[in-house]
Amino acid sequence: MMEYYLTWHNQAKKAYEQAISISMPETYLTKPNGIVFIGMGGSGIVGDFVVALAFDRLNIPVSSIKDYRIPSWINEDTLVISISYSGNTRETILATLEALKKKSKVIMISSGGILKSLSEKYKVPHINVEKGLVPRAALPSMLFTVLASLEKLGMPVVSRDEITSSIENLKLWCSSDETLKESTDIAELFRNSIPIIISCSRFTPLAYRLKNEFNENSKIPVKVEVVPEWGHNDIVGWEKPVATSSMKCLILDCNENMCCEILSFAGKIISETGVECKTLKLKGKSILDKLMYGSLIGGLASVHLAKLRDVNPIETKSISEYKKLIVKLISIS
């Protein structure tokens, strides 16, 4: 698992170079009324990341759906990007079939599976991602495929320069001692604790990415809070909190003035209850850099923690159990 994370720069580079050379159908080149991502878990987070990246770059709505249904506004003018690493996730397939029924411009991304067969049946573009990984470790493969596809469609959410420097930075971070230290420190912090991850609104997907990593790799429950919303509800919970001895808090500092002020206020309130708080400074210049840096540290920390807890980071038995249920509930003909 460690090896997967430490070669993320290669994954990102390969995925971007592959997807940028794929041509898109002519009809997909007209500006859509919105972009919708469909996907669950480790594949679904890709859509969340793009929503964060598109926030101040695109002037059409971009949303990420983690459901087997799609909202009624989606129509033939909507670009739908359906992502499932395995290609077999039932919720993703059902929601994608809905979009195909509505004649949306659908692009599918997977390492194979039913999604790939569907793309052949419906004659819509499909992009392969690197096989043989676990979905959560394939984040760069899926994300950089999407970034290249959006660029091809004339809707870049990050510039070429940002892509290139993010890949270079990833390479640097993957081999740096600081990365190792930062991630082992976080694993130590969360040993025998319930982690609380706090971020600002723009970095909500990163906070959830870390939560999911600690859930799936380290097998522990995690709480996520986001400022400024935190100051309108969760803050009150710290007036008379319970189980503070079991909690430890990680603050994701994006280095933007107002966010830093609010996050340090949150840290102060929480640490006054006796809960230890640590700040992770997100390295890099661009939002993409910071998302990738945070994801790398989170991934490595969750694997270190798995080791400390003597659990297998790769296995996710409960997800397989859940998938058996969902396969029974959603039959694909």
Ligand code: F6R
């Ligand atoms: C497992 C993982 C899960 C899966 C999710 C959806 O590594 O990360 O969260 O991503 O169960 O499966 P896929 O990604 O195959 O659509």
